[in-house]
Each structure stands twice: as C-alpha cells, then as structure tokens.
Amino acid sequence: MEAKKKMCETLTKKLREEVQRWGCMKQTGVSLRYMMEFGSRPTDRNLLLAAQFLHKELPIRIARRAIELESLPYGLSHKPAVLKVRDWYLDSFRDIRSFLEIKDKNDELEFTKMIKMIKVRHNNVVPMMALGVQQLKKTMGANIVHGDMPEIHQFLDRFYMSRIGIRMLIGQHVALHDPDPLPDCVGYIHTKMSPVEVARTASEDARAMCLREYGSAPDIDIYGDPSFTFPYVPSHLHLMVFELVKNSLRAVQERFMDSDRVAPPIRIIVADGIEDVTIKVSDEGGGIPRSGLPKIFTYLYSTAKPLDEPTGLETTDAVTMAGYGYGLPISSLYARYFGGDLQVISMEGYGKLITFRAGFADE
Numbered sequence: 001m002e003a004k005k006k007m008c009e010t011l012t013k014k015l016r017e018e019v020q021r022w023g024c025m026k027q028t029g030v031s032l033r034y035m036m037e038f039g040s041r042p043t044d045r046n047l048l049l050a051a052q053f054l055h056k057e058l059p060i061r062i063a064r065r066a067i068e069l070e071s072l073p074y075g076l077s078h079k080p081a082v083l084k085v086r087d088w089y090l091d092s093f094r095d096i097r098s099f100l101e102i103k104d105k106n107d108e109l110e111f112t113k114m115i116k117m118i119k120v121r122h123n124n125v126v127p128m129m130a131l132g133v134q135q136l137k138k139t140m141g142a143n144i145v146h147g148d149m150p151e152i153h154q155f156l157d158r159f160y161m162s163r164i165g166i167r168m169l170i171g172q173h174v175a176l177h178d179p180d181p182l183p184d185c186v187g188y189i190h191t192k193m194s195p196v197e198v199a200r201t202a203s204e205d206a207r208a209m210c211l212r213e214y215g216s217a218p219d220i221d222i223y224g225d226p227s228f229t230f231p232y233v234p235s236h237l238h239l240m241v242f243e244l245v246k247n248s249l250r251a252v253q254e255r256f257m258d259s260d261r262v263a264p265p266i267r268i269i270v271a272d273g274i275e276d277v278t279i280k281v282s283d284e285g286g287g288i289p290r291s292g293l294p295k296i297f298t299y300l301y302s303t304a305k306p307l308d309e310p311t312g313l314e315t316t317d318a319v320t321m322a323g324y325g326y327g328l329p330i331s332s333l334y335a336r337y338f339g340g341d342l343q344v345i346s347m348e349g350y351g352k353l354i355t356f357r358a359g360f361a362d363e
Helices: 002-023 032-039 044-069 073-078 080-098 105-121 125-140 150-175 195-214 234-256 290-295 327-337
Strands: 189-193 220-223 230-232 266-272 276-283 341-347 351-359
Touching: 002 044, 002 080, 032 150, 032 189, 032 230, 044 080, 044 105, 044 150, 073 080, 073 125, 073 150, 080 105, 080 125, 105 150, 125 150, 150 327, 189 195, 189 234, 195 220, 195 234, 195 266, 195 276, 230 234, 234 266, 234 276, 234 327, 234 351, 290 341, 327 341, 327 351
Parallel strands: 220 266
Antiparallel strands: 189 230, 266 276, 276 351, 341 351
C-alpha cells in the first residue's frame, strides 16, 4: 500500500513538472482564414500535418490552463467543482503527451479519435466553473459587488477564451474527417453562412425554451437579407444569438407577465457592411440601470435570481432561461475570438440594444 502511494506521488510530481515545462512554451495563433484555406484541401498529408501541429500545440494550451487552475486567489482553486475541472485538464494533458508520435495515417486517425474524446470530456467545463464561482460566492457572503475580485474576472476571461480556441482547433480537425461534408463547409467553417438563417434558427431555439419555462413567449421579428452570406463558424454565431435573444426574451416575459398588454416583440436586424457584419438585438424588457451596466460582462453578476446549487457535481447540465448569468460575457468572448465585438446600450425603463459585430475572414 505504501509503495503504491509512493509511486502515485512520484507520477504526480513528474506530471506536474511536465505541465510546468509545457506551460512555459509559446502557443501559436491560427486565424479563421488560415483554417479555411488549409482545411479546403483535407488530403491525408494535410491531415497528418494538422495532427502533428495539434500534438505539439494542444499540450501547451492545456498546460497553461491547468497551471492557472492551481493558483487562483481567494481559495477558488480548492473548490470541489474547480478541482474537478483541473483534473479534466490534467487528464487531457496526460492523454496527449502519452501519444508518442504521429507518423502515418493510422496514427493520425487514432490521435483524432483521442482528441475527439478530450473535447467530450470538457463539455461541461463552463457550468462546472460557474458552480465553482458560485461555491466561492457562498463562502464569501452576498456582499460581492462589481469591481470585487478583478483577478477572478481576468482569469475567467483568459480561461474561457482559451477554451474556445482549444475546442475550435479540435473541432475543426475532427470535422475535416467527415466523409460527406455539407456544401460550402470546411470543417467547422461555413464559407457561405447566412447570418439571417442562423439568427432565425437560434431565435427559434431560444423562444422554444421560453415557451417551456413560462408557457408563453414574445414574438421575434428578424430583418435582413437571407441571401447575404459570409465565411464564419455557424455554431459560434448560433451560441451568441441564442444567448442574446434568450436574455431579451426573459426580460420582456418577466416585465409583461402580469400585464394586460401584449408583450412587444424582440427585434433582430442583420446589416451587411463593406468591412463587417452587424447583428442588433433589441427588446422592451425594461433595460438595465446605469449602475448595473459595468457589471453585465462580469462573471459574478446576473440580473437573474441565482440558481440553487446542485446537490452533486454531475448535475450541472440543466439549462434554464437565466442560467448562471454567463450569457453576455461568454458571448462577448466568442465575438472577440475572430476579431469582432459586442456592445450593450440600455434605456432604463424601456429596454436595451445589444450589437454584435463580426469582421470578415480576410481582415
């Protein structure tokens, strides 16, 4: 028993040393245009080169996050949910480093299978980290205000932005193996994506959730040219529009729930410019007080009532209209990932306007 314990300690020490070493290496940025051009020729040789790149790149990115997860302030690193996330990152680092070499097509296929499993392992990272932050807030009391714990906000921004990048790299590589890709799709990237159509699908999904939760839902009006297309990642845009519309639906629904007035519709406008694409989501849900505006992109604030803490760590996948209050900050990161941005204008007592801007891939 003692020998087994000693062996585990030695293995853990060796793993941590390797994580530290890889975490100090420089990561390589990959643009949307490069992924689109490289992926347009998914030959065996190109897939082999991509796998060899990921074999070196993913451990660097994963190691950096694992190191940060062990050194968070205010005791956040020791919260049960955060420890679980850290273990996921360490397991994934170990898995990739245990894959010694990618020399041929068979190695590449085995590696692809493994990183696909790693992506699945990390599916619940966002709700699990949200639970960790909730556990921290519970121990620190309810007096946390905007501006408190800036290190936590900065870490979560870096952490979630890195997660978007890791999942994009893995997802793009896995998708390039699809033997029957959709027309105009290069892995995750749709070279002729219609933002109006994606907005329509995301809005319908958000409205269906509102109907399930409240029994009714405001209408959603979408304005824009459905035939306009540009290269982007549909899953990213879907997530952003879904979160923004869900936020607006909840605000309008709760404001007009006990009113004799018919709830006014959510309006979505898609504008195609010469240099970028702009999507505006506006509502009449009462707006956000001026004092609340600086808080809406933080992870310790939500206009929704806080969720009850799950009784077990495996029960964090329940989705509600309010969620953990991460919709806006996470959507902002997705917007920034490919060089766009997200802005909120509020008219207290009336409603708000959220603007998402996406640049073209060749910028």
